Amino acid sequence: MIGSLQSLRGIFAIMIFLHHFPINGKGWFDAGGPCGVDFFLILSGFVLCVGYENKVLSSDFHYRHFIFKRLIRVYPLHIFCLLNWLIIQIIATLLNFNVILKLIPNIVLLQSWFPFQSIYFSGNAVSWCLSDLMFFYCAFPFLIRIFVKNRKKAVYSMGIIVSAYLVLINIIPQDKIHYIVYICPLTRLIDFIIGMLLWQLYISIESSVFVKQITDMHISFRTLIEIIPLLILGIAICIYPYIAECYSPCAWWWMPMAILILTLTVFNKSGGGYFHTAQ
Known part of the structure; x- marks a missing residue:
């Protein structure tokens, strides 16, 4: 894992926590939730490409083994948190048959496929994101083969999909926006694919003259350039x-996150500025 991106994981995790930390009935850092979730979903697509692109394309790749390794990373903690939630519900005498019934999709990490808040937020509410991630993991081997086979066509197709998405979300009924834009695995797959495309972009520029020019820069200039994506993110926050509800949970963060992840990755390759040196 690239060190600078690893460090950002902790920062964005804190932002998500602050989003859920209630003050007067509202999260202390409202932007932290959607911003942090978008970072992790895009980063997941990017990091999987870093670690698994060549493995998936090799002749000895086993799909079931890959999925099992992904599942074993998230499922034990998911069940642990769910059991703790159940204990709290039992103590508070809030558990009933209806609640247990709605937990079934949660147990098998399928809750985000149901467009009902009582289901996708059942149990440990934030585990809806794990449900999305498991879908992305299942789709990854197929997606990476498509990208590698024809990168240009994949980029064009993604451009069409994103354009259609940005238009269509404007006509979503108000009461459906949260699920379709923020929770639904099919729409959040766009975030994951953006991360995958960032990796493809990075591959195309990592050995370019541009990276060589960055390497030759004085560390002070490299540091200034590293600060730019952080400033962009700060402005976005x-x-x-003031951003429309159909854009603010997801699409609003695509550009800042893409710039942030790609910049830090390129600078990691070139030696980086003070932020990399300090690690």
Whole structure:
């Protein structure tokens, strides 16, 4: 894992925590939730490409083994958190048959496929994201083969899909926006694919003259360039409260996150600025 991106995991995890930390009935850091979730979903697509692209394309790749390794990373903790939630419900005498019934999709990490808040937020509510991730993991081997086979066509197709998405979300009924834009695995797959495309872009520029020019820069200039994506992200966070609800949970963060992840990855290759040196 690239060190600078690894460090950002902790920062964005704190942002998500603050989003869920209630003050007067509202999260302390409202933008932290959608911003952090978008970072992790895009980063997941990017990191899987880093670690598994060549393995997936090799002749000895085993799909079931790959899925098992992904599952074993998330499922034990998911069940542990769910059991703790159940204990709290039992103590508070809030558990009933209806609640247990709605937990079934949660147990098998399928809750985000149901467009009902009582199901996708059942049990440990934030585990809806794990449900999305498991879908992405299942799709990854197929997607990476498509990208490698024809990168240009994949980029064009993604451009069409994103354009259609940005238009269509404007006509979603108000009461459906949260699920379709923020929770639904099919729409959040776009975030994951953006991460995969960032990796393809990085591959195309990692040995370019551009990276060589960055390497030759003084460390102070490299540091200034590293700060730019952080400033862009800061501006996006400040403007977030004024963004339309159909864009703010997801699409609003695509560009800042893409710039942040790609910049830090390129600078990791070139030696980086003070942020990399300090690690």
